[in-house]
């Protein structure tokens with residue numbers, strides 16, 4: 001890559017006498033450029049090599065045992081999922097917190113669920129994400145709240161997971177396992193947090209992730225705010241709705257909670273809100289209703 005730069009530089013300076021300082025500056029500039037590009041090149045190379053390998057049979061069997069939804073995936077979806085998992089595992093750093101030991105099985109279960117959401121994304125491995133921090137159970141985070149009078153109150157809040165725009169996802173392993181083991185209850189921590197990651201690709205979590213086409217982006221912009229408002233109104237009127245009440249927090253949580261139900265209760269979501277189901281189907285380019293989850 002560096003060598004490709006040299007011919008053009010030499011051509012531009014052809015016929016001129018290059019003294020030592022100029023050569024040094026050119027050398028330093030080339031080294032700086034190389035240092036800038038090398039990590040991205042290395043990441044891509046590692047992912048390419050990893051995804052070129054066959055997906056290990058032992059990993060397929062492990063997923064079948066510990067994530068029942070995997071068994072329902074059509075074979076073409078499984079194949080694409082395997083490639084995404086391999087890229088994901090080659091690219092991300094897993095960090096155990098509070099003494100938790102991250103094993104290959106921990107990485108696999110998180111990667112598999114995360115990548116199901118992204119297999120049809122232009123880059124299926126969450127390019128902005130660098131680290132996954134895993135706690136053994138729910139964790140406590142300090143928070144600050146500013147009251148109407150401007151008074152700041154410090155508290156501690158218990159969390160199961162978090163998704164940051166700076167390239168980190170934080171997960172409770174106990175709840176990650178529970179979400180995978182009960183795949184048809186509409187509650188999945190990994191789906192939830194990685195839906196936020198997709199949403200945050202637009203720069204902020206606002207329930208409007210970047211869409212594959214302009215037409216879908218326009219449909220999303222027209223329909224999603226109304227779907228969210230109607231959901232909140234139904235909740236306030238005590239009308240039964242499928243999504244957990246946490247979805248009323250804001251548009252970003254509405255999207256993340258809807259994603260959990262889309263993959264784990266697709267028929268129920270289609271019945272509860274056909275427009276919402278169709279938006280998610282077209283966004284993910286997947287149709288979980290066809291996966292016969294109830295059989």
Ligand SMILES: [Zn+2]
Nearest residue numbers: 192196253256
């Ligand atoms: Zn959330």
